[in-house]
Amino acid sequence: MLSARHKTGLVFFPAFDWAISPTHPEREERLLYTQDQVFEEGLFDIEGIIEFKPDLVLVKDIQRVHFCVPDVWNVTTESHFISAGGAKTIGSAVLSKEIERGFALVRPPGHHAMRIVHGSRGFCNINIEAIMIEYLRRAYKIDKVAIVDTDCHHGDGTQDIYWHDPDTLFISIHQDGRTLYPGTGFTNELGGPNAVGTTLNIPLPPNTSEEGFLHVMKHVIKPVLDDFKPDLIVNSAGQDNHFTDPLANMNFSAQGYAALTSILQPDIAVLEGGYSIEGALPYVNVGIILAMAGIDYSKVKEPDYNPDKIRQSSEITKAIEKIGETVLSYWQRRNSLRDQIQRTEGFDQRTRSIFYDTDGISEKQKEKIRPCNDCGGALCIDSSSDRGHHILAIHIPLKACAKCKETGYAWYESADRSAYGMVVLQDRTEDIYLEKK
Amino acid sequence: MIIGLDVGGTHTDVVLLGKQGLINEVKVPTDASNLFRSVLSGLNKITKGVEPQEIHRAVFSTTLTTNAIVQNNLPPIGMIVSSGPGVDPEFFRTNDHYFPVSGSIDHRGREIKPIDPAEIKTISKTLKKSGIPYVGVVSKFSVRNPSHELAIYEILKDDFEKVFLGHRISGNLNFPRRISTTYLNAAVYPIHKEFYDAIIKSIEQKWLHIPLHILKADGGTMSLEASMDFPGQTIVSGPAASIMGSIPFAPVQQDCLVLDIGGTTTDMAVLIDRVPVLDPLGTSLSYYKTLIRSLYTHSIGIGGDSFVRVEDGHLKIGPDRKGSAMAYGGQSPTPTDALCVIGLIKDGDNEKARNGIQQIADQLGDPLQTAALKIFDATYKKIISEARAMIDRINSKPVYTIHELQEGYKVDPKQILIIGGPAPYFARHIEEYSGIAVGVVPKWKVANAIGAALARTTCEVVFFADTERGFASSPEENFYESIDRSFTRDDALKKANELLKAKALHKGANPEDLELEVLEDLQFNMVRGFHSTGKNIRIKVQVKPGILSEYADIAEMLLV
Ligand SMILES: [Zn+2]
Ligand SMILES: [Zn+2]
Numbered sequence: 001m002l003s004a005r006h007k008t009g010l011v012f013f014p015a016f017d018w019a020i021s022p023t024h025p026e027r028e029e030r031l032l033y034t035q036d037q038v039f040e041e042g043l044f045d046i047e048g049i050i051e052f053k054p055d056l057v058l059v060k061d062i063q064r065v066h067f068c069v070p071d072v073w074n075v076t077t078e079s080h081f082i083s084a085g086g087a088k089t090i091g092s093a094v095l096s097k098e099i100e101r102g103f104a105l106v107r108p109p110g111h112h113a114m115r116i117v118h119g120s121r122g123f124c125n126i127n128i129e130a131i132m133i134e135y136l137r138r139a140y141k142i143d144k145v146a147i148v149d150t151d152c153h154h155g156d157g158t159q160d161i162y163w164h165d166p167d168t169l170f171i172s173i174h175q176d177g178r179t180l181y182p183g184t185g186f187t188n189e190l191g192g193p194n195a196v197g198t199t200l201n202i203p204l205p206p207n208t209s210e211e212g213f214l215h216v217m218k219h220v221i222k223p224v225l226d227d228f229k230p231d232l233i234v235n236s237a238g239q240d241n242h243f244t245d246p247l248a249n250m251n252f253s254a255q256g257y258a259a260l261t262s263i264l265q266p267d268i269a270v271l272e273g274g275y276s277i278e279g280a281l282p283y284v285n286v287g288i289i290l291a292m293a294g295i296d297y298s299k300v301k302e303p304d305y306n307p308d309k310i311r312q313s314s315e316i317t318k319a320i321e322k323i324g325e326t327v328l329s330y331w332q333r334r335n336s337l338r339d340q341i342q343r344t345e346g347f348d349q350r351t352r353s354i355f356y357d358t359d360g361i362s363e364k365q366k367e368k369i370r371p372c373n374d375c376g377g378a379l380c381i382d383s384s385s386d387r388g389h390h391i392l393a394i395h396i397p398l399k400a401c402a403k404c405k406e407t408g409y410a411w412y413e414s415a416d417r418s419a420y421g422m423v424v425l426q427d428r429t430e431d432i433y434l435e436k437k
Numbered sequence: 438m439i440i441g442l443d444v445g446g447t448h449t450d451v452v453l454l455g456k457q458g459l460i461n462e463v464k465v466p467t468d469a470s471n472l473f474r475s476v477l478s479g480l481n482k483i484t485k486g487v488e489p490q491e492i493h494r495a496v497f498s499t500t501l502t503t504n505a506i507v508q509n510n511l512p513p514i515g516m517i518v519s520s521g522p523g524v525d526p527e528f529f530r531t532n533d534h535y536f537p538v539s540g541s542i543d544h545r546g547r548e549i550k551p552i553d554p555a556e557i558k559t560i561s562k563t564l565k566k567s568g569i570p571y572v573g574v575v576s577k578f579s580v581r582n583p584s585h586e587l588a589i590y591e592i593l594k595d596d597f598e599k600v601f602l603g604h605r606i607s608g609n610l611n612f613p614r615r616i617s618t619t620y621l622n623a624a625v626y627p628i629h630k631e632f633y634d635a636i637i638k639s640i641e642q643k644w645l646h647i648p649l650h651i652l653k654a655d656g657g658t659m660s661l662e663a664s665m666d667f668p669g670q671t672i673v674s675g676p677a678a679s680i681m682g683s684i685p686f687a688p689v690q691q692d693c694l695v696l697d698i699g700g701t702t703t704d705m706a707v708l709i710d711r712v713p714v715l716d717p718l719g720t721s722l723s724y725y726k727t728l729i730r731s732l733y734t735h736s737i738g739i740g741g742d743s744f745v746r747v748e749d750g751h752l753k754i755g756p757d758r759k760g761s762a763m764a765y766g767g768q769s770p771t772p773t774d775a776l777c778v779i780g781l782i783k784d785g786d787n788e789k790a791r792n793g794i795q796q797i798a799d800q801l802g803d804p805l806q807t808a809a810l811k812i813f814d815a816t817y818k819k820i821i822s823e824a825r826a827m828i829d830r831i832n833s834k835p836v837y838t839i840h841e842l843q844e845g846y847k848v849d850p851k852q853i854l855i856i857g858g859p860a861p862y863f864a865r866h867i868e869e870y871s872g873i874a875v876g877v878v879p880k881w882k883v884a885n886a887i888g889a890a891l892a893r894t895t896c897e898v899v900f901f902a903d904t905e906r907g908f909a910s911s912p913e914e915n916f917y918e919s920i921d922r923s924f925t926r927d928d929a930l931k932k933a934n935e936l937l938k939a940k941a942l943h944k945g946a947n948p949e950d951l952e953l954e955v956l957e958d959l960q961f962n963m964v965r966g967f968h969s970t971g972k973n974i975r976i977k978v979q980v981k982p983g984i985l986s987e988y989a990d991i992a993e994m995l996l997v
Contacts, residue, residue: 016838016961027962036544039610040611041613043524045718053833078839078843082839082842282544286523286524300524301522
């Protein structure tokens, strides 16, 4: 009888009654054919593959990661609570050793959601991976986590949340930002002054195929992971690199995704994007599930799969090899880069504009961080949107040193309440979320 | 009047029921080597002195096909399996003559790659040379498009006695289960046919007009004639018989846990408003997972005759049974002996029961009464904890919509019904321990046969419409129709219900017992390139399992 080499858990939640809008790519139909394929292949009958019903996340779980403006209810729907909940269910099952690995096949996605949330960007409202990881850190006392984002779009939301966290390695592999939304994710985006190098970006040229993805996985990501030695590897498993995806321009395949998964060996995979709902998702998801469970996937192929037709050119191969070398060298030099950046005195500041394409909201942020060698650093964000919201958000990281914690509270207490719509403090050391009256 | 007959491992129970209640019951020994003879002798005894025209229906529950599968006493079968891309079909091999062949159909029912007739002809020759008369043909996604199964059938049909096609067996998706279910149907066909022929041949002419039915694992029946096309449907009907027998005593508009405490095992099931909860996919038997509709039951190796012993200082009960209780001539102590020692059971050899429990007491270092109470407690507490776990599993069944996740029904039994010899002794203790009211099913010795007699004819229809591709179908019912863009979900529901009614009547249902229920009702807007291109509609309807409506009030009659 067919049985899994690795006991694998699945949450399958296609949200058949939820859509951003009737003809939006993120609509009811998205996982319909995937469900047909997964059911028809009988994957849930395989010995060692277990299907879980998703739990819902709590408001507290969301506030551990996000500052939602004006509040959680205004920027989420039930479906977000379930999709983040599905990730949480899988994460908990892995860490309680009920399963060896798990895959949250849920929607809507989350990797474009940043720490501050005014609305939906890139179809994402809340960051389901970050909510899961921060819950797991709280409940299971894990420390170092690596997130490998293999969605075709740069995981700018996850990058934002972990920009200052030296204990979370975020690696995004995506189609070059000059050719695709959200237009970021270049190799020189390496993390904040306290966490240089624990953000890595691998932008790949359009038409990259199996060869290119697997090269990067084997020769860049794997060595970095071996170096970093995370307690947990999370894969943001977007599937829009597929050669049939309507929103992107890559040439990846079901065989490629399955091979990538068996090289990466993630503890947890979470579905992100992927909008070729008939031609790609049914096959890619079957491939990923089999690869996670350690079952032969060699016969999982799309009807129109022809590796010769989608093979990348030698120029692309060369370009990818070069990008890989650049990223590896950044990783190897991360400590000296950090020293260089931290030499400047006082707080490190940055100002930026963020556009919420799905909801059409513009946000302006002023961010300052306390440079610190003992922790991720106290963080203060002044954010305003064209909807008239203005918030001062202060974040004290989970492993904050005494000085940073003190700084965070000082910012909170000295803030002029009348100058903002709200002043909030996320104190991760106490797992509390305070709003100034 | 109606007849219910349940063939058990040791004896066959038969009842004759009328509006006035239980008219007669008989027990005949089961002859495992000749089951139909047991059936016949039971029938002859129960109909003695009854006029044939007074009998309107007879339902049999047999273990014939179940036993053949469990004992792996199955004839060689040819299996032709067309998979296309996906999990390697070799993993689903059911038997020696199993041939994965070319051809591929996708999830929308589109042909990706045709079958190769020459390949099928070669296999056909090989099978014929081996003298194999029965073949199963299964293709992936055949419930969306059976054309490959049908094309293979056309090549085989003249050369084999019977060919079983996967899409006719169930409308549900699950290729590996479709393979094993098709295989089992083909494999039990000859023994079921032998049974059928024997019944028809041996039954006296004057009884032949009575509709004969077979009980299925879902607690419903089908006509004996219909069972010839789906003999696999007759498996695992044993647990269903007793559960159906408890329904007249179950509360309406409430959840009820049914415990059938036997000698070797305790079977459990859940009723919601007198309707049994079904397994979402199908029953499992031996190492076969199937698409055969079945009650959601859980069986544990604990019963009145379970072997009781002490291991490493701990009391152990079951799952083995070494024989009957010592009080009734057995060699090893059992929970029944504990009941004798406590004084709950008055008959039986109390002396022998005490001797048996004394061995346990000595090993535990307890006085005799304490040991007996410990055995009794451990027995019913284990049963209750397993029942709770089963209810948790029912409630944690994954769902796929926000609506179901938020509003989904949660099973929460307000009553427990116990069937079986030790039932009365357990009742009060289980009630105190679980905090749930406990009732005992009367006439428990023939509850199984009563359940068979009262069971309605059930069936299910899966209906699929794709207005983009312009077709509606229910391959299991051999239904295909061209539709246009104006076809709606209401049209689909109406058509599915029509098909269901026709199917139920064909399988022998009484028109007044067609209680239809919608199990799945989904409609998706299909969008390609930001434009709506059609609708994808999925409907699943069933005739609910339950008891014949004209006998709905029989409970009062059975209590007297
Ligand atoms: Zn994407
Ligand atoms: Zn610090």
